[in-house]
Amino acid sequence: MPFTEAVIEETQRFWQRRTGEAVAPDDARQAADNVSRLFELLAEWERAGSDTDIAVDGNDGSQEDRAKTRSPGG
Numbered sequence: 001m002p003f004t005e006a007v008i009e010e011t012q013r014f015w016q017r018r019t020g021e022a023v024a025p026d027d028a029r030q031a032a033d034n035v036s037r038l039f040e041l042l043a044e045w046e047r048a049g050s051d052t053d054i055a056v057d058g059n060d061g062s063q064e065d066r067a068k069t070r071s072p073g074g
Contacts, residue, residue: 003032 003011011028023031 003029007032 008025008028011032012023015023015031
């Protein structure tokens with residue numbers, strides 16, 4: 001997805017402030033693309049309906065699967 005130079009620059013500033021490290025324009029573009037794709041996926045899931053089971057990485061959302069992915073102490 002093409003992003004404007006302003007979006008890339010704002011993404012660079014955002015991540016540079018939070019990481020304290022320089023962020024290259026290509027890295028900022030990739031980060032913006034990842035966020036965009038995340039929201040596209042969430043919108044797709046919303047369109048699919050809340051009663052539809054969507055498996056991600058073989059996880060069907062069952063209590064057993066949730067227990068496997070839960071972090072220690074969580």
